[in-house]
Amino acid sequence: MRRNAWIFLAVPLALFLVFMLLPMVIAAVISFTDYAIVGDTEWVGLENYTRIFQDSFFWISLRNTAWYTLLYVPLGLVIALGSAILLNRSHRAVRLFRTLFYIPVVSSTVATATIWYWLLNPQKGLLNVALGWIGIDGPAWLYDSQWAMPAIVLMSVWAGFGANMIIFLGGLQGVPGDLYEAARLDGANAWQQFRYVTLPSLSRTTFLVSTLLIIGAFQVFDQAYVLTKGGPGNSTVTMVYYIYNKGFGALEMGYASALSFVLFVIILIFSLANARLSNPRSDAADRRRARRHDRKAVSAR
Structure with missing residues (x-):
């Protein structure tokens, strides 16, 4: 029985080792070199990592990514949860809307971005036309450094909320x-009911x-x-975009690899912080429910 389990695990484990773990090890080694695809490669130690903290464009990309995260995460949560609550019904038409809301998730990002490029056109875009109907002069969106990042957030939320909606639907039905x-x-x-029943029950899903x-x-x-x-004015240069430019634009693969591992550490820190902020609440709620259950059992006896 155990042998059969290892046979089934062999293929995904091999794929993980070849396409995940091995590239990470290679990238870790490259991050300590000045590897540039062409020319000789030299070992530079921690030079790439010390260079990062002196790189002004790194801090610009980090600021832009943090601003994107600050807008995207709460908005994505609210819209996904709200749509899941609205579609948590057994009506036949609800299935159609679930499918329609999920279609952008499986669509190409390039195709989705092309659609939104026309929607956000400052002169003839549907969004600004709709704002004009209610007397609001829409901004230039992608051509304005103040509005370019919120425009990207709008597109990202629309394109990805369907997957999170399905996760919330599973939680609601439980x-x-x-x-x-x-x-x-x-x-x-x-x-x-939403505040004291739905939200506490969805703590782990959230x-x-x-x-x-x-x-x-x-x-x-x-x-x-x-x-x-x-653009415009580097207002939408994200960390991954900056890593892409350094690696495939400037051919500074060693420096791009070091940037990638710094990004990995940042994501790890925020994920652990989110876990630290979320889990104690759910654990405390579980303990309170367990104590109430114990008291009811004792009183029943």
């Missing part, structure tokens, strides 16, 4: 209906979705590359 019935009997309205959003936010690349090429 909430016992008895909890809502008990809340209604106690006189709780819709908002109170933690998962928020972690995925944070990781995806720090890895954003396609949207900035297709829509703005990092």
